[in-house]
Amino acid sequence: MMKKVTVAVVSCLSVIGLILLGTYIYYQNHVNQIIGQPRDDTVYKRHYLFISSDTSDIWQDVFRAASEAAGESGAYLEWCGQETSARYSDEEGIEIGVAEKVDGILLYESTEKDLKDAVSDAQSRGIPVVTLLRDIEDSPRISYVGFSNYERGRLYGDQLVSLLHKGENKVCVLTDNGDSEGELNLLYSQMTQAVKEKGADGSTISLSAVLADSGEDFDAEETIRNLLMGDSVPDILICETSVQTDCAIQTIIDNNLVDRVQVIGYYTADMTLSAIQRELIPAALTIDTDSLGHSAVAALNEYLDTGHVSDYYNISLQTVNAKNVYQYLRMKNLSKDRSGGEDG
Amino acid sequence: MRKGRENRSIQSRLIMIMAGMMLLVLAVNLYVFRQTRTMVQTIDSVFVSNSTIVKLSDTLDKVGSSMYDYLSTRGSSSLEDFYRYEEDLREITTSFNDQNTSSPMLMLEKNIREMSEAYLEAAEKAIQAKRGRNVEEYRRKYADSKRLNGYIDDAVYALNSRRFAQNSRNYQMLQNTMGVLEASSMVMILTAFVMAMFLAVMLIRAIFGPLKELAGAADRVAAGDFDVDVRETGSGDEIAVVTHAFRKMLFSIREYIERQRASMEKESRMKENALAMQAHLKEAQLNFLQAQINPHFLFNSLNAGSQLAALEGADRTQDYLGRMADFFRYDVQKTGGSASLEEELELVDNYIYILNVRFSGDIHFDKILDQDIRLSDITMPSMTLQPIVENAVQHGIHDDHEHGRIWLYVEMVDGEDAPDGQPTVMVTVSDNGAGMTADQIMCLMESGRGKTDGGGVPETDGDEMASGSLAGTGKEETAGVAMGNVMARLTLYYGREGLLRVSSDGPGLGTQVTVFLPLR
Numbered sequence: 111m112m113k114k115v116t117v118a119v120v121s122c123l124s125v126i127g128l129i130l131l132g133t134y135i136y137y138q139n140h141v142n143q144i145i146g147q148p149r150d151d152t153v154y155k156r157h158y159l160f161i162s163s164d165t166s167d168i169w170q171d172v173f174r175a176a177s178e179a180a181g182e183s184g185a186y187l188e189w190c191g192q193e194t195s196a197r198y199s200d201e202e203g204i205e206i207g208v209a210e211k212v213d214g215i216l217l218y219e220s221t222e223k224d225l226k227d228a229v230s231d232a233q234s235r236g237i238p239v240v241t242l243l244r245d246i247e248d249s250p251r252i253s254y255v256g257f258s259n260y261e262r263g264r265l266y267g268d269q270l271v272s273l274l275h276k277g278e279n280k281v282c283v284l285t286d287n288g289d290s291e292g293e294l295n296l297l298y299s300q301m302t303q304a305v306k307e308k309g310a311d312g313s314t315i316s317l318s319a320v321l322a323d324s325g326e327d328f329d330a331e332e333t334i335r336n337l338l339m340g341d342s343v344p345d346i347l348i349c350e351t352s353v354q355t356d357c358a359i360q361t362i363i364d365n366n367l368v369d370r371v372q373v374i375g376y377y378t379a380d381m382t383l384s385a386i387q388r389e390l391i392p393a394a395l396t397i398d399t400d401s402l403g404h405s406a407v408a409a410l411n412e413y414l415d416t417g418h419v420s421d422y423y424n425i426s427l428q429t430v431n432a433k434n435v436y437q438y439l440r441m442k443n444l445s446k447d448r449s450g451g452e453d454g
Numbered sequence: 455m456r457k458g459r460e461n462r463s464i465q466s467r468l469i470m471i472m473a474g475m476m477l478l479v480l481a482v483n484l485y486v487f488r489q490t491r492t493m494v495q496t497i498d499s500v501f502v503s504n505s506t507i508v509k510l511s512d513t514l515d516k517v518g519s520s521m522y523d524y525l526s527t528r529g530s531s532s533l534e535d536f537y538r539y540e541e542d543l544r545e546i547t548t549s550f551n552d553q554n555t556s557s558p559m560l561m562l563e564k565n566i567r568e569m570s571e572a573y574l575e576a577a578e579k580a581i582q583a584k585r586g587r588n589v590e591e592y593r594r595k596y597a598d599s600k601r602l603n604g605y606i607d608d609a610v611y612a613l614n615s616r617r618f619a620q621n622s623r624n625y626q627m628l629q630n631t632m633g634v635l636e637a638s639s640m641v642m643i644l645t646a647f648v649m650a651m652f653l654a655v656m657l658i659r660a661i662f663g664p665l666k667e668l669a670g671a672a673d674r675v676a677a678g679d680f681d682v683d684v685r686e687t688g689s690g691d692e693i694a695v696v697t698h699a700f701r702k703m704l705f706s707i708r709e710y711i712e713r714q715r716a717s718m719e720k721e722s723r724m725k726e727n728a729l730a731m732q733a734h735l736k737e738a739q740l741n742f743l744q745a746q747i748n749p750h751f752l753f754n755s756l757n758a759g760s761q762l763a764a765l766e767g768a769d770r771t772q773d774y775l776g777r778m779a780d781f782f783r784y785d786v787q788k789t790g791g792s793a794s795l796e797e798e799l800e801l802v803d804n805y806i807y808i809l810n811v812r813f814s815g816d817i818h819f820d821k822i823l824d825q826d827i828r829l830s831d832i833t834m835p836s837m838t839l840q841p842i843v844e845n846a847v848q849h850g851i852h853d854d855h856e857h858g859r860i861w862l863y864v865e866m867v868d869g870e871d872a873p874d875g876q877p878t879v880m881v882t883v884s885d886n887g888a889g890m891t892a893d894q895i896m897c898l899m900e901s902g903r904g905k906t907d908g909g910g911v912p913e914t915d916g917d918e919m920a921s922g923s924l925a926g927t928g929k930e931e932t933a934g935v936a937m938g939n940v941m942a943r944l945t946l947y948y949g950r951e952g953l954l955r956v957s958s959d960g961p962g963l964g965t966q967v968t969v970f971l972p973l974r
Contacts, residue, residue: 114656115652115653115656118649118652118653118656119649119653122645122646122648122649122652123478123649125641125645126478126482126642126645126646129638129641129642129645130485130642132638133489133634133635133638133639136631136634137489137492137493137631137634137635140627140628140631151555151556151557151560152555152556153553153554153555154554154555154556155554156554157554157561157564181556185554186554186555186556186561188561188565191608193558193561193562193609193612193616194608194609194611194612195612196608202601202605205601205602205605206569206605208572209568209569209572209573209602209605210564210565210568210569210572211568211572
């Protein structure tokens with residue numbers, strides 16, 4: 111009988127002990143998750159601020175690439191206003207960056223032009239500013255990463271040539287507040303030159319520009335709709351931003367203007383690529399967002415590490431049309447797989 | 455140690471087990487209580503971060519409003535409030551993260567911390583400008599601080615929302631963990647309870663099992679079964695003591711019984727010895743007496759006397775002594791065995807001769823024999839006819855020898871005359887003497903049957919009958935014994951009853967005794 115009692119007691123105590131141990135481990139694991147510091151937090155030595163009021167796909171991709179590059183170099187990249195879901199102007203963004211005492215700023219000037227003072231203020235506090243795709247003239251920014259309007263105009267011109275019909279072709283370029291007059295003139299001259307050199311005989315273009323994004327909400331969509339539903343519908347519509355491109359594509363689909371208006375888009379958002387695949391639009395110009403993001407962070411790092419940096423980092427432009435859209439998609443997917451493929 | 459463990463009393467075992475169980479339940483409950491308390495504290499701490507952020511926001515507002523008050527009124531209390539709230543704000547933001555991490559919430563904390571510092575700088579500059587009466591400066595700095603306040607509010611709001619969402623998830627997780635804790639606690643408590651019940655049952659069995667066994671053993675002992683085996687419990691407690699005492703008592707009782715039995719056996723043996731001695735003594739006496747009346751000695755002596763008579767020429771004496779010797783020789787040789795009818799008749803002749811010598815020829819005896827019967831071929835039990843003739847002499851014609859007559863017939867019968875219808879030798883001894891009543895005949899037959907039913911041949915034999923009849927002992931007793939003996943021996947010899955009949959026409963009308971001798 112003693113043996114039976116001993117076995118029973120030992121068994122019960124073992125069960126209790128196992129439950130205690132299991133509960134303790136379970137509890138500790140869960141409590142650690144709850145009250146402890148996140149276990150896999152990475153500590154960075156630098157804090158960069160990314161300022162862009164344009165949150166379209168192109169800038170999401172640029173931010174993702176720049177984050178990746180920043181992480182690799184030991185820096186944390188924050189998108190100004192993303193956490194707070196507040197919309198800040200570029201100047202406010204710079205002010206926030208100064209107040210947060212960030213180590214560097216990547217700026218895409220989207221709506222305002224007068225940022226020289228803000229950039230100067232930041233620079234004076236030891237916060238370097240790198241501008242992306244739009245430079246701020248006469249500002250103490252340390253570097254500019256982007257493409258030349260010369261190249262852009264040339265690419266637009268090449269595309270125009272393939273779309274012209276005999277006679278006069280009305281070409282309308284959609285602009286926004288960030289475009290300077292000089293940049294626009296360069297663009298126009300390149301397009302005109304291209305048509306002149308490569309266009310068919312008897313084909314001419316008449317260029318016009320429409321301010322599609324003046325900074326007001328929903329400006330682009332209203333402007334494009336008015337333009338395409340109005341009296342003077344262009345034959346070819348050139349978009350400068352991905353938002354303009356999406357609006358234009360939606361408008362020509364909704365109003366059955368696919369055959370009437372040829373849209374040359376900007377950037378290869380999913381909607382744009384789909385439209386090219388379905389031949390709703392002939393082409394879109396796109397940039398290598400990975401290259402843009404990496405170059406921007408590299409510029410900051412170089413400046414902070416050495417005190418010097420190149421004034422300009424060139425990003426190449428590419429035309430995506432029906433001929434190369436599938437290849438482009440394959441390359442893009444490959445690139446996504448390599449980098450994890452998920453949004454940050 | 456083992457001996458010490460075995461010698462724990464029931465009380466100490468009960469106390470130990472109960473204490474152990476209480477301790478276990480207490481430990482489990484303490485653990486559960488501690489875990490629950492920790493859980494509650496964790497839940498509290500989860501929302502502490504939220505309360506800290508709320509406190510920051512409140513303090514920020516207070517700094518802003520006190521700064522605005524001062525800039526508006528230049529009041530000293532506003533200035534004091536400003537500095538006090540400024541200190542509070544710094545104290546709160548000091549606890550915030552100041553490192554660049556991959557956690558969005560911690561980065562928000564860092565930003566809030568840095569922006570708060572910038573805000574306080576701007577506010578301080580506004581205050582200084584106000585004190586320096588630099589209107590443009592303090593207005594500009596106030597605008598700057600107001601914008602910064604807005605940025606901080608946005609960040610605080612974002613952080614609060616994130617924290618709240620996270621805290622809600624954490625709270626849910628804690629609730630689930632609490633559920634798991636509750637379930638595991640319940641299982642532990644139930645297990646402890648089951649164990650406690652099991653131990654209690656075992657303990658009760660350990661206590662009452664031996665008691666019941668002991669009670670059962672006591673009952674059996676009371677019923678007379680002293681071979682009960684009560685096992686030692688080996689527990690060393692009070693039950694073991696009682697059990698041990700009971701076993702000792704049982705052992706003592708058995709020993710006592712054994713001693714008593716031995717004593718009684720000894721006494722019995724002694725009595726038996728004494729009896730045996732007495733018996734042997736009597737036997738010796740008997741033997742001595744027998745030796746004195748040894749038939750061999752008797753008939754040898756009689757032979758010697760006969761020879762002496764012959765030598766002296768006393769022919770009648772010689773004949774008498776010779777017949778006496780033959781009578782006693784027959785008695786010795788044939789006792790318990792069988793004889794021929796011829797030999798039996800010779801014995802009867804000798805008996806009658808002896809009696810006639812004694813009674814001077816007054817015994818009138820006649821034999822009527824069937825000449826076709828070869829008397830030497832008929833076997834029968836010995837000492838059958840002589841006792842019958844003796845009865846006829848003793849009881850039939852005893853009172854009147856002069857007129858009394860005895861006849862002995864030997865004839866062959868069969869059919870209705872025979873007991874079983876088979877050819878049978880019938881020997882009839884009849885007299886004309888006293889006769890018998892029916893009751894006397896019945897008693898005579900009953901006594902003979904009783905001796906037969908008692909099994910075996912009655913222990914009367916020829917010697918006893920002979921010595922009894924010749925010595926003239928009590929008539930009826932002698933007749934009963936003799937007839938019973940003859941009847942029994944006839945039944946034993948032939949294996950059947952009814953071979954002896956007694957009849958009489960009544961008192962004074964004589965008696966007939968008929969013996970049937972089935973042919974074998």
